[in-house]
Amino acid sequence: MLIGSHRLKNNLVLAPMAGVTDQPFRLLCRELGAGLVISEMVTSNPALFLTRKTQLRLKNKGEPEPRAVQIAGAVPKQMAEAAVFNVQQGAEIIDINMGCPAKKVCNLMAGSALLRDEPLVADILESVVNAVSIPVTLKIRTGWNKENRNALNIAKIAESSGIQALTVHGRTRACAFTGVAEHETAGEIKARVNIPVIANGDITTPEVAAEILNTYGVDGIMIGRAAQGNPWIFREISHFLETGETLESPSSLEVSHTLIRHIQHLHRFYGEVQGVRIARKHIAWYCKQQHNANAFRAVINRVEKSDEQIDVIKNYFEGQQALAA
Numbered sequence: 001m002l003i004g005s006h007r008l009k010n011n012l013v014l015a016p017m018a019g020v021t022d023q024p025f026r027l028l029c030r031e032l033g034a035g036l037v038i039s040e041m042v043t044s045n046p047a048l049f050l051t052r053k054t055q056l057r058l059k060n061k062g063e064p065e066p067r068a069v070q071i072a073g074a075v076p077k078q079m080a081e082a083a084v085f086n087v088q089q090g091a092e093i094i095d096i097n098m099g100c101p102a103k104k105v106c107n108l109m110a111g112s113a114l115l116r117d118e119p120l121v122a123d124i125l126e127s128v129v130n131a132v133s134i135p136v137t138l139k140i141r142t143g144w145n146k147e148n149r150n151a152l153n154i155a156k157i158a159e160s161s162g163i164q165a166l167t168v169h170g171r172t173r174a175c176a177f178t179g180v181a182e183h184e185t186a187g188e189i190k191a192r193v194n195i196p197v198i199a200n201g202d203i204t205t206p207e208v209a210a211e212i213l214n215t216y217g218v219d220g221i222m223i224g225r226a227a228q229g230n231p232w233i234f235r236e237i238s239h240f241l242e243t244g245e246t247l248e249s250p251s252s253l254e255v256s257h258t259l260i261r262h263i264q265h266l267h268r269f270y271g272e273v274q275g276v277r278i279a280r281k282h283i284a285w286y287c288k289q290q291h292n293a294n295a296f297r298a299v300i301n302r303v304e305k306s307d308e309q310i311d312v313i314k315n316y317f318e319g320q321q322a323l324a325a
Contacts, residue, residue, distance in 0.1 A: 004135030004164045006066040008035035011220030016070040024265035033234030044073030044082035068093035076123040080131035099139040112141045112173035125161035135164035142185045145174035155189040170201035187216030206240030229285025256317035259286045267306040
């Protein structure tokens, strides 16, 4: 898949997820087969650029190209300045968030709230595209609610504004993450515009990914929640699309080795105190399919030291391997 001048190794994209797609997780998903990974959402408010939270979200040194950063906001001039700032920090693709349904984002008239104001959408997109020389992409939902589904209008605005690729999450703003995502809208948009269209929402297996690509003719798929605790999903989808064969799920040994590497990277990236706390949700995701997962989480969530956290994980998975023997 081509985005601007960047030719991706495949058409599998890791969705930007606040509190999840930090550098340790992005690198892991790249390693396991994602063709493109996108940063956590970064604010366009310049007053927050130098906060620890934003600075950590901006870290991309050493990551494979192209490095993609998602920005969010509702003021065209600020969004343009945020794009320039992120290019200076190493971004090679700017992604604009008009898909987030979170109240704290929409209450600022950012994220998917922008879909209600098509002239403002055009102003933001044109301002950002004109401010930088790198490709700019856009993520949207199908509309504000079921009665106001204007994704096709937004797609046409995006194409005329110079957007290089469009991701469509198959729910409205009002749906949040409830119900089942639909991809007919993404397929309709693909038939009506000449830029890459990426489908997002409830793509949880290789078979579902292949069906969406084949049925709706979209250029790529974006994986979000299905990658939490399962970064192997990119490897599995890629293999299925290439061969039509299903890979075996990772062994308990591979899960444990990958989890420990991931957690150790989180400890280094955030420091011990924050790293241990952030690691807890990832540990829960990785282990939800293992035996005695609830009891294990009760133990691991009380651990405060990084070395102890790793030791508890090792002991737990030694028990899993013994059960499987």
